[in-house]
Amino acid sequence: MEEKNAKKKLSLKERWKDKRERAKIELMLYGIFFLVIIIFARISSSMSTNIPKDNDINNTFIDEITDNYQYDIDITIDNNKYKYSGKKLGNNMSITRIVGTKEEYFYQMNDKYYILDTKGNYILTTAEDIYPYIEYRYLNINNIKQFIKLGTKNDTVYSVKVSDIVLNNNSADTITLTVNEEDKNIQIDYTNLFKIDNSNINKAEVNIKYSNINSINSLEE
Template sequence: MSKEKEKEEVTKEPSKFDKLKEMWKDKKGRAKIKLCLYLIFFVGVVIFARVLGYQNSKLPHNDNVNNNSFIYTLKDNYEYDINIEKDNNKYNYHGRKLGLNESIKVKDDDKEEYYYVMNNKYYSLDNKGNYILSTSEEVYPYINYKFMDINFIKELIENSIKEENIYKVKLSTLVLNNTSDNYITIEINEDTKTITINYTELFKIDDSSIDKVLVTMTYSNINQILSLEE
């Protein structure tokens, strides 16, 4: 009795592309392919819309806010001059910011003080030329730094009501449980890149004898600072 060897027929597995071509020849298969393409396109549109919406959500949602204002270009590279008028007293800050580092010169009458900021830590220059660890309270004794911080000011503008070229922020928005109709004002000059804030009504809450608290901030060399050296 002879044994016959069975020959195994080796068949090549069709590729995915070949399967698609076969499906495309069939009307039902073609309909399925088109449906899948439509679904992929639809999902892509939804994802794109959500990403775009998230990016837009990071911009101010106040309709009165100018999203193209220079203040939204202020990140961590610029030069500035800040003038503070508190009643009859005047103080001046001149600084250069580069990343997390910053140089500050404070002028009070005829006296000048120099400070350096590195990684959010303050250092004061002593009479021997050494920078000694300091505090923000020493650098800003006249008015809390928060009221000059550009990110805080952006938030104030976000919560403001615009009348002509003036942004008004009610004290009831600024201070918890405050029911006053008084407000602080913010004025922005795009040409000179100047922000002027009248904080008088806010400071009067704690000291009714205060007549004026005015902060004027002018920015220059935005995104052009290469060194903190003057």
């Protein structure tokens, strides 16, 4: 007991002179050092993961697209294919939907939507009626721009984590956006995002081709 009490009373300098005590001190210091390294690495990793990327889209055709353009959209959901085309001018947009051999015509004026009936009249409808296969938010150029800014770029492909799009989602899965500057085309693979609500989906792809950017003067054909 007296020997243990004597060791407790040793000063740090005296303990350092004792080989056994020095070994204990060195071991403790090494442990603290490695613990600090691990904590720092985890904090750095967390910060780099949570900091949103901001890919520069300036001087690209994507940056030019605002509210004046023509569009052609091809949608593939598993084995089903849908087409949309039309023009956008300001807050108004003409919309043609093709499913199989059936064509339907719609019109958006500000925040209201209309469908052309068999008598040639545009009747009030909803966005859900026009886009029952995929919500318009996934076709909206403003949202697509945000996805691209969040993505990790590899040549012309931007990979975006689903967790960066969906709140409180920890998935490491990604969606991809492939940008063709020459053809003014964006191909988006939404499969992993859509699987959140429907695990049976095996394929959800959107291909959008833009033309006549900032050259539309009228929505009339």
